Every structure is written in structure tokens, then in C-alpha cells.
Amino acid sequence: MASELLTSSEYIKHHLQNLTCGMQDGSFHCAHSVEEAKAMGFWAINVDTLSVSFVLGVIFLLFFRLVAKSATQGVPTGAQNFAEWIVEFIDNSVRGSFTGRSALVAPLALTIFIWIFLMNLMDLIPIDYIPFVAEQMGVSHFKVVPTTDPNATIGMAIGVFFLVIFYSIKIKGLGGFIGELTLQPFGKFGLPFNIFLEVVNLIAKPISLALRLFGNMYAGEMIFILIALLPFYVQWTLSLPWAIFHILIVTLQAFIFMTLTIVYLDMAHQEHH
């Protein structure tokens, strides 16, 4: 399917469709349309999201692992300098918003920041390049920005959510955690209302984390797609400013996701709030 033959709406739909693969009718294959993907139900996977995010995560960890292995206390050079700069930045952010002591929070923040940053950064690759290459290789859809897939952002937010619950129970005990959910803010006589408020409060954390990142990246991607519908000789007048602006959004969203994670974990570590 060459792009010129598509209508605008088909072009947009094509770009917003993940490479969803799963078991259907007794065989494993990949969906070619939105309807087909929907029909696969829950137990299908978005191969593009998972593979890109996996590769980016591995690149991130490989780079930092190599640096960590050869890290010296002498004058740092090149890669080590860069890695240390990031690590110190993360460390300062964690020290700024996290009051407890935890061996997990800082590496968690580093992973979130760099990983999400790299995934968001895929947005700056011209939107037709990767799908075109994929098409040549016989792959019908390929969405290269994992964070424009709600599965990815919700998946990470669920990870953070588990950590929040884990640390809430670990620090305050199961009783303390349940007490926090039931006895605030109106004391034991407003119990049903308390539960409603606190559960909403608790659930809102991962949902807001996931949807904020997804919404921002999805909107950015959408604008790139719309710009790509223009004649090719005027595209740069819009795509260049938007790409430059998007660099800010890419970094900012990664930073916000990280900072909110730190704050949520800090709240989980605190006895009273």
C-alpha cells in the first residue's frame, strides 16, 4: 500500500495503528486493521511497542552499565562524564522530593527518566521512515513511539502503582495502610466516604501518570501526522518548529513522570499527610 493511494483519514488511521499480534482462529498472526486488532481481545500484544521499548531500555542500560563498570574516581572523561551528569541530576531531584531513605527510588527515577526520554525521542524520527522500512519488510503497521501506546504508559504506571502500595504497606504496615484508606479525612464515622475519597485518590495516581504521558505524546504524534499530510515542500515550515518544541515536551514529560513517581513514593513513605 503506497501512501499516495490512501485518503487522509486512512493515512492517519494507519499511523495510529499498532502492530498487534496474537492468537486468533488457532494461529498466531498480526492484525492488518483496527477491527482485526480489536477482535484479538486482551491476549494480543503490540509487537512494535514492546520491541522498541525493549531495545531502547537495553541501549540505556548497556550504556550506563559500561560506564558503571569502568567508572573511576579520577577525572571523568566522555561517556562517564555524561552519565555522571545525568546521575547527579537524578540524585538531586530525588534528594529534593524524597525525604526517606531507599536504595530503590534513585535508580527507579533514573530508569524512568532515561527510558521514557528515549521512547519519547522516537517521536522526532520522521514519521514515515520506520513504517516505510517496515512495509518493505512486509510488516503492515509499525508505531515507533512506545509512549503513544496507552499500553506502555499504563504498564509503567502500574509498576509505579505496585511500588506505591508495596511501600505503603511496608512502611505503615497493612493496618496502617488500611487505616489511612478508611479513617481519613473524616474520622471513623465518615468511613464509607473516606474509603471512596482515598481509593479515588490512590487510583488517580497511576491513571494520571499514564494518561498525562500518553496524552502529550499522542497529541504530539498526531500533529506530526497532520503536518505530514501537507505538500512535502511546505512541511518543514511547520514540522521543524514543532520538532524543536517537541524536544522540550519529550524531556519535560519524562521529567514529570519521574518527579511524580518520586513524589508518590515519598507519600507512600510518610506516616501522615
Add this chain to the structure above:
Amino acid sequence: MNINATLLGQTIMFAMFVWFCMKFVWPPIVAALDARKKQIADGLAAGERGKYDLELAAKRSAELLREAKEKAVDIIALGDKRASEIIEEAKVQAQIESVRILATAKTEIDQEVFRAKEQLRIQVTSIALAGAGKILRREIDSKAHNDLLEKLLKEI
């Protein structure tokens, strides 16, 4: 854009990455940073200490110099004093010596005089005796009067 098992895959991947980062990435880098921080702090402290030591040494050397100067002045004063003392002593000694030499010289002179007188007396006596002999040769036997003459000689 359906919610599907990708979500679980992403969560598992997330957990794995965080675990790896926590185990193998973060600690060595932070350790290197801390080690460098400590090294720099130590270096600064050592520099500070060196500066302080230098100040102390400068103070001490100035003190030593001052003391040495004082000592030198003392030694010079002492030397001067001692020199004048020696001169004084020498003067006194010389005085005493001169007196002593004078005294010996006087005694020697006295003795010389005495001896000369004696000699003179002997010679005078013998001259007188010879004169008298010559006079008396004719009248007196010198042997008969020898005793007398001896006596006379002793009395003189």
C-alpha cells in the same frame, strides 16, 4: 489502540529494567562519585592543613631567627665583657709581675752591690795589706803579724 497484554509485558519489562539499574548501574556510578567527592574533600583538607602548617612553620622560623639574633647579641656582649675582663686581668697581672720583677732586680742589684763591695773590700784590704806590707817589710815580720791581719780582715 486497544488495551491488551502489551500492558503486562511493559510492566514486566519496567520491573526488569529497574531491577537491573538498581543492581548493576546505580551503585557503581554513585560509588565512583562518592569516592571522588571524598578524594576532593580530602585534597582540600590536606591543602588547608598544608597552608596552616606553612603558616606555623613561618611563625616558628621567625621565632627561631629572633631567638638566634638575641643569642648572638648576648654572645657578643658576653665576649666583649670577657675581653675587657681579660684585659683588666692582664693589666693587674702585668702590674704584679712588674713589681715582682722590680723586686728581684732590686735584690739582684743589692746582691751585686754587696758582692762588689765585698770584692772591693777584699781588694782594698789586700791593697792596704800590700801597701802596709811594703811599708812594713822593712820593719815588721809579716809572719809575726799575720794573725793580727786575719782578725782585722774578718772584722771588716
